[in-house]
Amino acid sequence: MKAFVTAQLTELGIKALSQSLSLEFGGWGYEGVKLTPKQLVERAKDCEILIIGYEDITEDVLKELPQLQYIACTRGGIENIDVELVKRYNLTLSNTPGRNASAVADLTIGLMIGISRFIPQTYRYIMEQRWAEVPWDIAGNTPYKRFAGPELEQKTLGLIGYGAIGRKVAKRAKGFDMNVMVYDPFLKEADKENIVVASGLEEVLTASDFISLHCKLTSETHNIIRKETLNKMRTGAYLINTARGGLVNEKDLYQALVDKKIVGAALDVLVEEPMDPNHPFLQLDNIILTPHIGGASQDILYHQTEMVVKDVLHFIQGKRPIHALT
Numbered sequence: 001m002k003a004f005v006t007a008q009l010t011e012l013g014i015k016a017l018s019q020s021l022s023l024e025f026g027g028w029g030y031e032g033v034k035l036t037p038k039q040l041v042e043r044a045k046d047c048e049i050l051i052i053g054y055e056d057i058t059e060d061v062l063k064e065l066p067q068l069q070y071i072a073c074t075r076g077g078i079e080n081i082d083v084e085l086v087k088r089y090n091l092t093l094s095n096t097p098g099r100n101a102s103a104v105a106d107l108t109i110g111l112m113i114g115i116s117r118f119i120p121q122t123y124r125y126i127m128e129q130r131w132a133e134v135p136w137d138i139a140g141n142t143p144y145k146r147f148a149g150p151e152l153e154q155k156t157l158g159l160i161g162y163g164a165i166g167r168k169v170a171k172r173a174k175g176f177d178m179n180v181m182v183y184d185p186f187l188k189e190a191d192k193e194n195i196v197v198a199s200g201l202e203e204v205l206t207a208s209d210f211i212s213l214h215c216k217l218t219s220e221t222h223n224i225i226r227k228e229t230l231n232k233m234r235t236g237a238y239l240i241n242t243a244r245g246g247l248v249n250e251k252d253l254y255q256a257l258v259d260k261k262i263v264g265a266a267l268d269v270l271v272e273e274p275m276d277p278n279h280p281f282l283q284l285d286n287i288i289l290t291p292h293i294g295g296a297s298q299d300i301l302y303h304q305t306e307m308v309v310k311d312v313l314h315f316i317q318g319k320r321p322i323h324a325l326t
Contacts (some may be wrong), residue, residue, distance in 0.1 A: 001316060003049035006035060007074040013305035020316050021049065028054050037061045044068075049315070051308060057081040062089045070315050074304040076100060076164075077216075078325075087326050094311045094321040098164035099303040100295035105168035107294045108242045109176075111266035112157075112210055115238055115288050118147040150209070150236075152176040158208030160201070160224065161215030161243065162187055169212060170195060181207055184215070205232040210240060217244035227252040230261060237262045242294045245271040254280050257287060268294045 003017070006027030017023060026043050027035040035043065035055050041064040044050055048069045050057075057071060062085060070092040073081060078095050086093045114120060122143065125134060134146045157173045159166045162184040170180045174194075181196040183204040198204035201224070205211065211233060215221050225239065226249040233239070239262060241248055250271055256262050266288035270279075273292055281287055311321035 001049060002047045003051055003312070004040075004044035004047040005051040006030070006040075006055050007051050007053040007072075007304070007308065008301055009051070009074075009308065010301055010305045013309045016309050017312060020313065027052070041065060049312065051312065052080075054080055057086065059085055062086070062091070070094075070312075070321075072308050072312055072315075072321070074099070074308055083325060091326065092315060092321065092324060093326040094308075094323045095325060096304045096307040097323060099307060100297065100300055101164040101168050103297035103300060104165045104242050104294040105172055106297075107268060107290070108165075108169050108212055108214075108240055109172050111240050111242070111268065111288055111290070112152065112212070112238065115240070115264045115266040115286075116152075116210075117149040120288055121285060122147050152178050154179065155209040156181055156207055158183065158198070158204040158211045160184070160204065160211065160213050162191055162195075163214060163216075165242075166212075166214035167191070169214065201229065202232055205229055206234070208237060209234065210238045212240040213243045213247050215243060215247065217246045222246050223249040225249065225253065227255070230256040233262050235261065235263075239265040240267075241265075242268040245269040245273065250281070254284070257284050260286075264288075266290075268292055 002022045005023055005025045006029050008029035014023065024043070027033065027040070037056055037058050037060045040055050040061055044065060046067060047065070048067055050068065050071045051074070052071065053074050057080065062068065068091060071081070071086065073093070073095045075095055076097045076099055081093065083093065124130070125143070135142050153176060156179040159170060159180065159182045162182045166182070170182070173180055179196070181198050181204050183198040183201050187197060198207070213225070215224070224247050230252055239253070248267070253265060257265060264286040268290045269292055281289060307323060311323055314321045
């Protein structure tokens with residue numbers, strides 16, 4: 001069988017696959033450019049398997065690749081693939097859920113500490129020598145008072161969404177002796193152990209010192225954080241979003257931060273990326289913004305390779321891929 005690969009894989013993973021497949025490489029993972037559907041068709045003709053990262057799978061692709069049998073995507077979120085269309089073409093599709101769970105969980109905790117302990121603000125204070133804003137005497141007493149923030153110990157972390165990432169965030173938070181409360185309408189009984197399950201969204205909003213978003217972006221969760229829900233949060237609370245930008249109404253969050261309705265926010269994702277250079281968030285000093293780097297771990301490549309290689313070898317052997325979606 002023949003496979004066209006645009007997803008980044010380790011050398012060991014490529015070696016393992018090459019023992020059973022004829023491989024060709026291109027696109028985002030190897031040429032630094034995301035292929036258009038037309039380009040993907042041209043490069044993948046005669047291939048039974050596609051191993052992709054960010055390339056779009058549309059009807060223009062599938063109708064021009066009649067020999068295609070299986071698509072393996074090295075992403076957890078597969079917004080670039082029309083899943084229902086793949087089903088209609090009777091193709092097998094798999095992804096790599098949780099490949100970046102540890103990376104995103106690490107960043108989530110880092111953002112919590114960063115926003116609550118003024119780490120970016122104090123870095124700028126030192127590097128830009130803003131001594132006039134906060135006089136720094138020899139004992140450091142003035143910055144000590146100005147930049148005093150809460151400890152994580154015994155604070156309540158409210159998780160909205162409790163999938164692979166949410167569970168890892170909870171585990172890390174418990175290492176800081178935090179209390180963890182979860183709101184997730186799809187929570188399974190087995191996941192309810194050792195956590196407090198909120199009866200509804202309002203309970204987790206009103207009870208938490210930190211709210212961290214880890215749910216999928218759907219029609220139900222779009223703008224789940226908006227004026228109404230922000231008003232239910234504690235005045236001294238913080239919002240963390242390492243999931244999807246569309247979960248937050250940015251105008252409402254901006255106003256809540258200006259009015260000090262909540263103390264601060266840390267966002268790795270925005271509605272539009274890259275962000276507008278005139279975005280009002282850039283005027284605030286109680287927000288941390290990072291450029292969607294939640295999954296930017298050097299270890300992600302190893303995680304996704306291991307998962308994809310196992311799935312592709314299963315498929316070649318006539319077995320259902322472990323992470324099959326169709």
